[in-house]
Amino acid sequence: MTNHPLKNKNIILGVTGSIASYKSIDLASKLTQLGAKVDTILTDSAQQFINPISFKSITHRQVVTNLFDTDSELAVNHVAMAEAADCIIVAPATANSIAKISHGISSDALGTTILATDAPVIIAPAMDGKMFENPATQENLAILIQRGFFVCGPEFGRMASGLVGLGRLSATQDIIQVASMILGQNSDYSQKKIVITAGGTQEDLDPVRTITNRSSGKMGFAIAEAARDRGANVTLISAPTSLSNPIGINVENIKTAIEMQKSLEIHSLDCDVLIMAAAVGDWRAKSISKTKAKKSDHTNWEIELIKNPDILSSIPNESLIKVGFAAETENLIENAQKKIINKNLNLIIGNDVSRNDIGFNSEDNEVIIINKSGEVENLPKMTKYELAHEILDRVQALLN
Numbered sequence: 470m471t472n473h474p475l476k477n478k479n480i481i482l483g484v485t486g487s488i489a490s491y492k493s494i495d496l497a498s499k500l501t502q503l504g505a506k507v508d509t510i511l512t513d514s515a516q517q518f519i520n521p522i523s524f525k526s527i528t529h530r531q532v533v534t535n536l537f538d539t540d541s542e543l544a545v546n547h548v549a550m551a552e553a554a555d556c557i558i559v560a561p562a563t564a565n566s567i568a569k570i571s572h573g574i575s576s577d578a579l580g581t582t583i584l585a586t587d588a589p590v591i592i593a594p595a596m597d598g599k600m601f602e603n604p605a606t607q608e609n610l611a612i613l614i615q616r617g618f619f620v621c622g623p624e625f626g627r628m629a630s631g632l633v634g635l636g637r638l639s640a641t642q643d644i645i646q647v648a649s650m651i652l653g654q655n656s657d658y659s660q661k662k663i664v665i666t667a668g669g670t671q672e673d674l675d676p677v678r679t680i681t682n683r684s685s686g687k688m689g690f691a692i693a694e695a696a697r698d699r700g701a702n703v704t705l706i707s708a709p710t711s712l713s714n715p716i717g718i719n720v721e722n723i724k725t726a727i728e729m730q731k732s733l734e735i736h737s738l739d740c741d742v743l744i745m746a747a748a749v750g751d752w753r754a755k756s757i758s759k760t761k762a763k764k765s766d767h768t769n770w771e772i773e774l775i776k777n778p779d780i781l782s783s784i785p786n787e788s789l790i791k792v793g794f795a796a797e798t799e800n801l802i803e804n805a806q807k808k809i810i811n812k813n814l815n816l817i818i819g820n821d822v823s824r825n826d827i828g829f830n831s832e833d834n835e836v837i838i839i840n841k842s843g844e845v846e847n848l849p850k851m852t853k854y855e856l857a858h859e860i861l862d863r864v865q866a867l868l869n
Contacts, residue, residue: 472858474653474698475645476504481550481586482524483559483579485566486514488629489595489638493560494519496641498527503645506530508550510579512566536578551585556648559583560621561595561638564606571609589651591619593644598634621647621716646716649698657865659700662740664733665693666747668708670726674772675758682748683822683829686710688794688853689746693718695857704740706732708747726750726777737784742864744792745781746818753777782812790867792860795819796828805839815867816840818860826850838863 480500484493500507509524510533521532533550559566559579566579570592575581583590592613600606601623610620622639667689669682686707693705694715704719706729714720721736723729726749737743752774762770781793793814795805798821805819820836822828827835827850835850838860848859 472695472855472862473503474649474656475500478505478555478652479553480505480507480648481554481557481582481588482507482509483512483557483562483566483583484509484515484519484524485512485559485561485563485579486517487561487563487595487638488518489561490515490518492638492641494523494527496558496560496644497524499641499645500648501528509533510582512577512579514563514565533578536581548585551582551588554582554586554588556588556652557583557586557590558593558644558648559591560593560644562592564594564596564600564603564609567592567594567606567609567613571612589617589619591621591644591647591651593621593639594623594636595638596623596636597628597630598632598636601634601636619647619651643716646694649694650717653698654700656698656700658696658861661700661742661868662702662704663693663696663742663744664704664706664736664740665689665696665744666706666708666729666733666749667693668710669748670708670729670750671724672726672750672753672777673757674754675760675762677761680750680752680754680774682750684708684748684796685830686712686747687830687832688834688856689744690715691853692744692746692857692860695854695861699858699861704736706736706747726753726780730778730780730783733780733784737789740789741868742790742792743781743784744860744864746794748794748796749777749780751777779812781814790815790864792816792818792864796822798823802837802839802845805837806843809839809841809843814841816860816863 484490497507507528508530521534524532569580575584621644624637625635626637627633628636668686669684671679671681673679690712693703696703697717706721721732723732755773755775791814793812795808797804801819805817809817817839818836827833833850834853834856836848838846
């Protein structure tokens with residue numbers, strides 16, 4: 470993935486002795502797939518749970534298991550490895566490893582490498598809930614946070630002991646989001662504020678039923694994550710979706726078109742870029758029933774609809790870049806060209822939502838981009854995250 474902030478980055482993955490260490494294989498795999506160069510350090514305790522060959526097979530790089538292993542170039546020259554690192558991720562991080570790191574104990578390769586690096590360090594705790602809540606563990610984490618370490622998680626859920634509580638290792642994707650945010654914080658969008666909308670708005674008919682659309686919110690969320698990964702201060706205004714809130718992004722949840730408009734009126738005042746990826750409903754009910762409409766009470770249920778405001782055209786763009794989306798089922802270019810004029814946009818992204826392989830619920834998209842001059846650019850099918858970077862590249866050219 471060309472634009473991913475982890476591409477060609479030197480990542481040291483520290484794995485400590487937790488039953489959750491099997492999840493670190495998936496983390497190593499995902500980091501490698503994103504183009505990172507992953508060197509792994511396994512503590513003695515970690516090797517009781519997992520075999521070093523698993524990591525070597527996935528990363529195709531050396532795995533350090535012993536600080537004094539003369540056959541391992543990385544172990545012998547651990548200071549050089551620490552200096553070359555762009556980021557260190559300790560996942561899972563046990564209570565014992567957190568205690569040792571917070572007190573500067575360097576009795577193994579992981580502790581020594583962390584002491585010798587200037588790179589950002591991410592700690593992803595995994596332990597029994599009571600161990601995590603213990604004042605000693607909390608004090609040790611507070612020390613690390615004060616020193617500039619990043620703590621990701623843990624999550625609430627069922628643990629190996631059978632107990633349910635706060636102590637599960639964060640999901641692989643969450644750890645990757647934290648690393649991406651950290652490594653991208655000084656990129657080309659640093660010091661820029663971007664407001665992005667996502668999802669499909671919902672208009673109530675009664676306390677149970679709504680008018681909505683098929684938007685999944687995936688495109689808007691992908692743009693928000695890509696902007697965050699390029700250093701932007703991102704606000705995501707989201708209609709209801711099934712997606713988890715992205716890490717490091719200010720998310721404001723709304724439901725209706727009117728609520729989205731009010732939120733945008735506030736957040737667009739001091740932003741540099743507004744990207745309207747949400748599918749905003751064109752209509753709402755003139756009156757909303759206060760009780761559930763019963764089928765037995767109606768032979769036909771007639772609902773009078775009134776137009777929602779055109780949110781995007783109502784926001785001036787004297788001091789900001791405005792980007793809209795045109796989700797069409799026919800005459801894509803013609804309809805998109807009308808919208809860029811009527812809504813006073815700098816760019817419009819058009820896609821054919823009648824296709825099953827792209828659009829609403831797909832992980833991929835294939836779009837056209839039209840600028841103010843009416844020039845049409847066709848982009849090939851790609852993931853929505855990759856497309857998000859393509860859009861941001863073109864917005865960056867306008868900002869410059």
